[in-house]
Amino acid sequence: MDKREILILIGSRIREIRELKGISQQDLAAGCNFEKSNMSRIEAGRSNITIGTLVKICDVLNVKLSEITNNM
């Protein structure tokens, strides 16, 4: 799996969990201290995010990093 695929998978996983918890992109982004526009890009896999950003998102979603990267 290459970088592009992984980023898309990570984004999809984030979106899946977010929707499962009934949170809007807006609110998730706000919890992470950034704009919904950036969250939209992240969920679309269009941003090569850092571990720091991913950890922030995991924190707000209240999931472990390994839950996001599971099977990758």
Add this chain to the structure above:
Amino acid sequence: MDKREILILIGSRIREIRELKGISQQDLAAGCNFEKSNMSRIEAGRSNITIGTLVKICDVLNVKLSEITNNM
């Protein structure tokens, strides 16, 4: 677990796997197309690496991303 801890854990995991496979930082870095100095920082958890960089390293080490992030 916060960002700092996670980065240190990821770095340690990379080093562990690299040494297990008997590769030098030099060679791992070369396989990733960057310098040993950067690999040193990454293994020390002193660089907030992107998913792209992590995927590159996983590729050269021939491990899955989830093997690195396991239990985090």
Add this chain to the structure above:
DNA sequence: TTTCGTGTTGTCTTATATGATAACCAGACT
């Protein structure tokens, strides 16, 4: 229709990761 909620996209600045180079340290070996 208008308004609201949610998400997307483009563009901008600033912060920082990437990547290169050089100097350095510690062991091992000659």
Add this chain to the structure above:
DNA sequence: AGTCTGGTTATCATATAAGACAACACGAAA
């Protein structure tokens, strides 16, 4: 002594992620 090998650290330029902002699309509900 010198000379490898492996790793660390400092500094630099460049690429790009982070973060903010505005405009837009679309469906639902008023």
